[in-house]
Amino acid sequence: MTMTILYIAKKEIMDNIRNKWFLVITGIFASIAIISSFIGTLGPSGQWMDFRNTITLLMFFVQFIVPIIGLMLGYASITGETERGTMSALLAYPVTRLEIIIGKFIGLGIIIALSIFIGFGFAGIIIGINVQNLDYGLYMSYIFFTILLGLVFLAISMFFSSVLKKRSTSMGMSIFTWSFFSFLWGMLMFGLMFLGNTQPKDAGALFTLNVFSPVQAFLSLVAINIGPSPIPMPSLGLTMFVDYFPEDIYNTGVLTLTMLIWIISMLSLAYLTFRIRDI
Amino acid sequence: MNTSDRPPIINVNNLTKYYDRLPAVSNLSFNVKTGEIFGFLGPNGAGKTTTIKAMLGLIYSNNGNVQINGQDIHRYGKQIKKYIGYMPERIAFYENLTGLQNLYFYAELKNINKNECHHLINEFGLSEHAHKKVGKYSKGMVQRLGMARAILGNPPILILDEPSAGLDPRGVKLIREKIKQLNQNGVTIFISSHILSEIQAVCSQVGIINKGTLVAKDTVTSLSKNLQIKPKIKLEIPNITDKIKKAIENIEGVDKIEITGQTLEIYCLPETRANVVINANKAGAKIINLQTEEASLEDIFMKFTEG
Numbered sequence: 001m002t003m004t005i006l007y008i009a010k011k012e013i014m015d016n017i018r019n020k021w022f023l024v025i026t027g028i029f030a031s032i033a034i035i036s037s038f039i040g041t042l043g044p045s046g047q048w049m050d051f052r053n054t055i056t057l058l059m060f061f062v063q064f065i066v067p068i069i070g071l072m073l074g075y076a077s078i079t080g081e082t083e084r085g086t087m088s089a090l091l092a093y094p095v096t097r098l099e100i101i102i103g104k105f106i107g108l109g110i111i112i113a114l115s116i117f118i119g120f121g122f123a124g125i126i127i128g129i130n131v132q133n134l135d136y137g138l139y140m141s142y143i144f145f146t147i148l149l150g151l152v153f154l155a156i157s158m159f160f161s162s163v164l165k166k167r168s169t170s171m172g173m174s175i176f177t178w179s180f181f182s183f184l185w186g187m188l189m190f191g192l193m194f195l196g197n198t199q200p201k202d203a204g205a206l207f208t209l210n211v212f213s214p215v216q217a218f219l220s221l222v223a224i225n226i227g228p229s230p231i232p233m234p235s236l237g238l239t240m241f242v243d244y245f246p247e248d249i250y251n252t253g254v255l256t257l258t259m260l261i262w263i264i265s266m267l268s269l270a271y272l273t274f275r276i277r278d279i
Numbered sequence: 280m281n282t283s284d285r286p287p288i289i290n291v292n293n294l295t296k297y298y299d300r301l302p303a304v305s306n307l308s309f310n311v312k313t314g315e316i317f318g319f320l321g322p323n324g325a326g327k328t329t330t331i332k333a334m335l336g337l338i339y340s341n342n343g344n345v346q347i348n349g350q351d352i353h354r355y356g357k358q359i360k361k362y363i364g365y366m367p368e369r370i371a372f373y374e375n376l377t378g379l380q381n382l383y384f385y386a387e388l389k390n391i392n393k394n395e396c397h398h399l400i401n402e403f404g405l406s407e408h409a410h411k412k413v414g415k416y417s418k419g420m421v422q423r424l425g426m427a428r429a430i431l432g433n434p435p436i437l438i439l440d441e442p443s444a445g446l447d448p449r450g451v452k453l454i455r456e457k458i459k460q461l462n463q464n465g466v467t468i469f470i471s472s473h474i475l476s477e478i479q480a481v482c483s484q485v486g487i488i489n490k491g492t493l494v495a496k497d498t499v500t501s502l503s504k505n506l507q508i509k510p511k512i513k514l515e516i517p518n519i520t521d522k523i524k525k526a527i528e529n530i531e532g533v534d535k536i537e538i539t540g541q542t543l544e545i546y547c548l549p550e551t552r553a554n555v556v557i558n559a560n561k562a563g564a565k566i567i568n569l570q571t572e573e574a575s576l577e578d579i580f581m582k583f584t585e586g
Contacts, residue, residue: 007387011373018375018412085371089428092335092365092438093388094357278338 004095005103012107016073022111025069029119032061037127048130051139052227059222059229062146063215063236064182066116070153071174073108078161078274079170088279101271105158112150117143138226145221148259152214153178155266162274185213186237193238200244207246210238211255214262220245221255285313288436288467289334293343296329303329304491306343311469311484316462318482319471320576322584326491327471328368331440334469335365347436361389364434368441368471370425374414378405378424381413382431391432399427403453418445426454430461437461437468443477455481479576487583494583502579509534509546512555515568517541526562530554 016022036057040049049057078100081087090100120143128134157174164170189210193203210216219239223229228242248254287310294307304326311317321327332338334345336352345352347359372381382396400409403423408416416424422445429437442458443451458481462468472478478485479499487495495502516523519538527543528536532551537544545555552571559566 003390004388007384011376011384014380015373015375085367085369086373088332088335088337088367089365089371089385090388091337092360092363092367093385094360095388096357276339279332 004099005106008095008100008103009107009110012104013110016108016111021073022115025112025115026119026122028065028069029116030122031119032065033058033120033123034126036061037123037131048127050131051124051127051134051136051142054127055139055142055222055226056229057231058142059219059236060231060233062149063219064178066146066150067153067182067215068178069115070112070150071157071178073111074104074154074157075161075170075174076167077104077108077158078270079164079167080161082165082279083167091279097275098271101158101162101267101274105155105267108154108158109151112154113147116147116150120146141225142222145218145225148256149214149218152259152262152266155263155270156214159266159270159273162270162277181213181215183235185216186233186235186239189216189237190234200238200241203238203241203244204246207238207244208249211249211258213237214259217255217258217262220250221252221259224250224255225252285315287311288313288348289317289469290346290349291330291334291343292346294330294333294340294345295342296326296333296338296340298329302491304333304488307488307491307493308343309486309493309496311467313467314462314465315484316458316468316470316482318478318485319469319488320473320475320478320485320580321471321488322473325488325584327473327488328440329491330488331438331469331471334438335360335363361432362435364429364431364437366425366429366437366439366442368444370421372413372416372421372424372428375412377410378413378416378420379409381424382428385428385431389432395431396427399431403427419447419450422446422450423453426457430457433464433466435466437466439468439470441472441474442470443472443474451477475576475580485576485579487580489584495579499576499579509548511572512545512547512552513568513570513572514543514545514556514559514564514566515541516543516559516564516566518563518565519543520563523559523562523564526558527555530558 033054037049037054039057040047040053078087081090124136124139156177157170160170160173164173189206192206198206211220216237216239219236223239223242224245228240229236232240289311291307291309295305296303307326307330319327319330329338333340334352336356339353347363350359352359373384376384379396379400382399383393386393386396400406403426405420405423408420413421413424426442429439442454446454455477458468458470470478470482483498485497485499485502486493497505519541524536527533527545530547530551532548533555534546547555556566556569
């Protein structure tokens with residue numbers, strides 16, 4: 001079983017490297033990180049921003065870009081292969097459907113993880129040349145949280161790809177999910193707070209509900225470990241009220257676990273639907 | 280040992296599959312014996328591909344099952360598929376990978392030595408294109424690579440869905456010879472096709488499916504005998520007259536006469552052929568050419584699928 005999963009993962013990596021996806025994504029990550037730090041030179045200090053400030057500014061971009069890259073990598077993983085006809089050939093070989101789901105997730109997950117690591121890593125080197133006394137540990141933890149966010153959305157899109165028959169429908173659902181979690185959720189939380197005339201210190205239930213969004217879980221992880229975003233935006237939702245976070249939920253362990261549960265539950269659902277699907 | 284004495288290696292038992300409440304196959308049962316080349320014939324939409332998909336465990340039937348070597352395809356799929364080679368009707372590969380990289384991937388899945396991929400690439404005339412992305416292959420090249428993928432690892436069972444579709448005559452010949460060669464080495468081959476000449480050229484047994492039901496299964500010779508489909512004799516006569524036609528029609532054993540230009544097509548029993556020629560001569564026919572044709576699969580197919 002293990003070797004089959006690795007062969008499928010390797011094939012996914014080769015396929016995505018050869019179709020230039022990998023280069024494009026890596027380039028995007030490197031560019032936004034470098035731009036976020038370089039923006040500091042336009043301010044009164046005239047200096048590149050350090051990691052902490054770069055990251056808090058990057059959050060603004062990453063909450064939109066990483067989910068959509070995860071979704072775009074995974075939305076056609078099952079349904080696309082089925083439509084093209086490669087799935088029937090693959091399943092005629094000694095391969096189980098569970099191995100396909102896990103192998104694809106690992107392969108595509110490595111693509112996301114490597115592109116974030118190399119993209120942000122390259123940017124980190126450039127920033128390091130221009131800024132003194134940087135906290136590389138802080139930057140590495142940010143890279144880890146970002147990879148986790150990408151994996152959550154990859155798992156969500158693989159679920160859509162398993163349950164929906166057409167690639168176009170799977171893409172539509174992925175775009176809806178992206179807009180729901182990246183834009184609407186934050187505004188929805190704000191709206192609920194506003195409608196209930198609730199003060200942040202009394203919004204315990206809303207804070208609890210808030211972590212069900214993987215984007216909010218990611219933003220909260222960054223806010224707790226690195227610092228809140230300097231730009232107040234409705235899409236940031238309750239993450240703007242770092243000082244009011246209930247500590248029993250808003251800690252690194254629970255928030256990381258929340259994202260891992262997203263990954264495991266989505267992959268389980270993907271397998272359960274793919275297992276009984278006619279090809 | 281004659282193939283009819285050998286044990287069945289593929290058993291399709293009461294297979295029923297519905298798509299949106301419409302039956303694609305209904306209560307389908309047949310078996311394929313070890314070492315046989317089994318031709319699976321049927322018009323478009325008859326249920327051929329659904330049957331093949333069920334045989335490979337790609338779909339779940341509403342009723343019935345498929346057993347390969349006595350084992351249920353869904354229960355023991357991973358084990359069974361080590362012994363099956365499959366060439367789908369719509370052959371697809373990973374287009375960003377080269378032909379060789381694609382074969383490597385499938386070789387890994389079956390734990391096969393990668394050297395065999397090079398050998399197959401050469402055998403199917405793709406060595407010059409081995410390092411080219413499959414996305415840039417012509418349809419014929421993809422078809423040949425598909426056949427190479429199917430026989431990778433020398434599986435004892437080969438399932439081919441329309442193997443000659445889209446191939447040029449040279450490609451058809453290559454695949455046909457390969458099928459015969461593999462069968463001589465003991466491979467059981469299941470071919471689904473709507474190209475009757477393809478089936479007639481290579482198959483020892485034929486199954487005909489129509490509207491999801493198996494309507495016939497036997498050798499081509501037995502089917503034509505049972506259906507009383509008579510072979511043909513073709514006489515090329517420049518001076519066809521009613522007198523000649525009547526002289527032939529009156530012979531016992533002559534079933535039907537068709538006239539196409541200067542050619543008389545006479546459906547009759549083989550033992551009647553000599554009388555046909557003698558009577559035609561007596562009636563004044565100047566025969567300039569004579570051909571005999573055995574009952575064709577086309578005739579059998581039409582009998583079973585018409586209406």
